Amino acid sequence: DQQVKQNSPSLSVQEGRISILNCDYTNSMFDYFLWYKKYPAEGPTFLISISSIKDKNEDGRFTVFLNKSAKHLSLHIVPSQPGDSAVYFCAASAQGWGKLQFGAGTQVVVTP
Amino acid sequence: GAVVSQHPSRVICKSGTSVKIECRSLDFQATTMFWYRQFPKQSLMLMATSNEGSKATYEQGVEKDKFLINHASLTLSTLTVTSAHPEDSSFYICSVPSLLGQGASYTFGSGTRLTVV
Numbered sequence: 513d514q515q516v517k518q519n520s521p522s523l524s525v526q527e528g529r530i531s532i533l534n535c536d537y538t539n540s541m542f543d544y545f546l547w548y549k550k551y552p553a554e555g556p557t558f559l560i561s562i563s564s565i566k567d568k569n570e571d572g573r574f575t576v577f578l579n580k581s582a583k584h585l586s587l588h589i590v591p592s593q594p595g596d597s598a599v600y601f602c603a604a605s606a607q608g609w610g611k612l613q614f615g616a617g618t619q620v621v622v623t624p
Numbered sequence: 625g626a627v628v629s630q631h632p633s634r635v636i637c638k639s640g641t642s643v644k645i646e647c648r649s650l651d652f653q654a655t656t657m658f659w660y661r662q663f664p665k666q667s668l669m670l671m672a673t674s675n676e677g678s679k680a681t682y683e684q685g686v687e688k689d690k691f692l693i694n695h696a697s698l699t700l701s702t703l704t705v706t707s708a709h710p711e712d713s714s715f716y717i718c719s720v721p722s723l724l725g726q727g728a729s730y731t732f733g734s735g736t737r738l739t740v741v
Binding site for chain 1: 658717
């Protein structure tokens with residue numbers, strides 16, 4: 513049973529524009545959410561996280577929004593750069609350092 | 625977050641042999657580590673939680689006798705794929721949770737590409 517869902521397998525965006533990645537979850541016990549960037553044959557690299565007590569967290573070009581009532585979060589990347597081309601994973605955990613559950617990932621391609 | 629080292633990065637083995645993958649937390653004493661598996665173009669699937677000094681906790685559907693986990697110290701967890709078969713070929717990644725500010729940080733190793741021939 514997939515508790516974290518990323519329904520868009522791919523996203524193509526022009527350089528300089530905004531990339532919006534979406535993630536939905538079903539487990540109401542999740543209280544901590546993270547976004548990771550991953551290249552093939554490498555481990556995921558942490559981008560940004562958000563606790564369930566917040567609805568927004570910003571770090572440079574990356575902003576994560578959390579809508580608890582809808583069990584939905586999104587990652588905004590602005591402006592998008594060619595180096596942002598990668599697979600982005602949404603992940604969630606319950607109770608602090610609990611095990612992470614991952615979504616299926618979204619392949620982002622930023623075109624010049 | 626923690627600094628994590630995973631070895632080997634790539635291994636090819638024959639069917640029926642065993643392969644050991646190491647995950648080291650270089651600057652953080654990790655009582656818990658996580659092991660994931662990723663099939664091509666798919667998500668990271670949690671296999672098990674490695675617990676220092678006690679038995680690992682396996683996720684449903686993961687064979688504990690096939691995937692042996694040992695967490696002998698606060699800096700080292702190992703995953704041994706026993707009697708490997710071609711269907712065990714996959715990308716294996718470890719993760720170390722630690723504190724980052726007021727939230728948890730999960731640092732991942734660089735992964736191990738296992739090919740069983």
